[in-house]
Amino acid sequence: MTAVPPRDGPAPPGARGDPPDGPTPKRILALAVQAGEIMLQSGAETARVEETVNIVVHAFGLAQSHCLVTPTGIYVSVDDPRLPAPVTLVHRVRTRATHYYRISAVNDLSRRISQGRVPLAAAQLELDAIEQAADPYPFWLGLSAGAGSAAGVALLLGGGLPEVVPAFVSTILVLLVGAGLYRSNIPAIFGDLFGAALATAIALALVAAGLPIHADLVIAGGIMKLVPGAALLTCVQDGISGNLLSSGARGLETILKGAALASGVGLVLSRAVDLGLHIGLHSPAGAVWQIPIQVAAAFGASACYAVSNQVPRFAILTAGLAGAVGWLTSLIVVNLQDTGLGATFLAAFVVGLLSWGLARWQHAPVTLYVVPGIMPLLPGLAIYNGMLDLAESQNIAGLLGLVHALFLGGALAAGVALSNSLAPALRRRRPPFSP
Secondary structure, three states: OEOOOOOOOOOOOOOOOOOOOOOOHHHHHHHHHHHHHHHHHOOOOHHHHHHHHHHHHHHOOOOEEEEEEEOOEEEEEEEOOOOOOOEEEEEEOOOOOOOHHHHHHHHHHHHHHHOOOOOHHHHHHHHHHHHHOOOOOOHHHHHHHHHHHHHHHHHHOOOOHHHHHHHHHHHHHHHHHHHHHHHOOOOHHHHHHHHHHHHHHHHHHHHHOOOOOOHHHHHHHHOHHHOOHHHHHHHHHHHHOOOHHHHHHHHHHHHHHHHHHHHHHHHHHHHHHHOOOOOOOOOOOOOHHHHHHHHHHHHHHHHHHHHHOOOOHHHHHHHHHHHHHHHHHHHHHHHOOOOHHHHHHHHHHHHHHHHHHHHHHHOOOOHHHHHHHHHHHOOHHHHHHHHHHHHOOOHHHHHHHHHHHHHHHHHHHHHHHHHHHHHHHHOOOOOOOOO
16 A cells, blocks of 8 residues: 655656656556546546546556546556556545636646656646646635626526525625635535525515515525535436446435525525515516527526636636527427426536537536536526425425426436437547547
């Protein structure tokens, strides 16, 4: 068993005991595991992490490698004639966040490594720089972008200025509370619960104050950043790729986050109903003239969501395009009198195919486009409606509403998963490292 070498700083070539004929297998293995760790910590799916580790190992001359990745660890074993015995490295990954720009940077580096354009010493320097780099956007911009995505969701669901402004403000407060809880080392699930409760409380307080707003649209926008869309997609992608352990773990994470979200909304709604507050439901607007407004709102919401998730600058507009096309597809299918499940599935499928094309065009991971692209389709409003029925003691209707929200999430994941399966088969030629 070999321990991970310290990373106090990159060493110059030859400073780590490399033989004259090239880098040692241990250095190659440590570099590959470091690349995989950065991607896993930043929210990459398990299959991509394993592929990246194997690419780096093979590119530097180690023919045999076996990599196993779980959401909390990386296990790699390599064999080489220069070694008296196989070397195995086990590395625990304790933190995870959403930093898609790091995934993109490591993806680009591994592609260049596979093409023989980057020697190991230079790759180590670049990887250390990626790991230590600050976020590409300042905190205030990420905060504003997250709030902008909530405002866009409220608008595309048929709301107006009375709903857009509260959704924007409540999301800023929710994100600030979440950031404070994160710094206090409080588990993220409680941040989701408190955030959902806060967004709901703000909307209902405005209703109680007599303001003419649709509380459901404000709440749907306010909780959209908390809906576990990325975790759901990663769970399905890991399952399809055969990583059942990671798929099960991420599936549990999705269920826990969804339960925390629903609980936060339900607790406040129940208290409001007990106090006699009348909460009406808003029927989403379906006039033809509103379609361009909703598509533009979907573009803005997806682009803002991309910024809030640290997507690189070159992919922001294309991520917004994926969201706009997905929402337009959903509107078209709904207007053809199809069910919400069918519309969600087809829209997610289109988003997935488009995201693969954009990823190949811009030489970037498909995650940069597909996660922001499906954001307008996440079932935030369905979760709210189900919890409202439960708060009003309509238990059967409430449970059916939550089951419907679950099915919408499943249709969303299934559509993206199908596109991920078909897109590689539609290519005429597979590049050395696929997006």
